[in-house]
Amino acid sequence: MVQVILASQPFDPWKSLQTFQNAMLTVGSYGATAVFVGTMRDFNEGERVESLFLDHYPGMTERELERILREARSQWEFLDALIEHRVGEIEPGEPIVLVAVWCAHRGAAFDACRWIMEALKSRAPFWKKETGPAGVRWVERNTAG
Numbered sequence: 001m002v003q004v005i006l007a008s009q010p011f012d013p014w015k016s017l018q019t020f021q022n023a024m025l026t027v028g029s030y031g032a033t034a035v036f037v038g039t040m041r042d043f044n045e046g047e048r049v050e051s052l053f054l055d056h057y058p059g060m061t062e063r064e065l066e067r068i069l070r071e072a073r074s075q076w077e078f079l080d081a082l083i084e085h086r087v088g089e090i091e092p093g094e095p096i097v098l099v100a101v102w103c104a105h106r107g108a109a110f111d112a113c114r115w116i117m118e119a120l121k122s123r124a125p126f127w128k129k130e131t132g133p134a135g136v137r138w139v140e141r142n143t144a145g
Contacts (some may be wrong), residue, residue, distance in 0.1 A: 034113035042092035
């Protein structure tokens with residue numbers, strides 16, 4: 001099973017990870033878990049950022065994230081994967097994204113987790129609007145990995 005969650009409120013990625021793992025996986029069925037947690041910075045492109053509004057297209061965003069997980073599963077053998085992503089108003093220090101992959105072995109877990117995160121950053125339909133001392137601006141491109 002793979003799961004995509006869009007969260008409009010702050011979430012604890014470590015609690016989400018534990019909840020998913022306890023509900024979806026059998027103890028001993030995996031040997032590796034690779035996890036990426038992305039957190040909002042208080043700066044971008046050399047400027048201070050006070051808050052971020054992350055917009056998305058409901059339905060379309062979830063479908064693209066699910067497509068990314070299916071593509072990853074066709075490339076790497078893994079038991080499960082989870083993407084949890086914030087939308088809406090986000091403050092510096094809050095988690096924005098959790099990507100987790102459970103596999104028999106670490107190599108596939110690491111590779112699949114990184115690929116999923118990079119695909120998400122380049123393909124998922126999210127739009128970022130930052131607020132800072134100079135006002136509001138839409139972010140035109142993602143930062144390099």
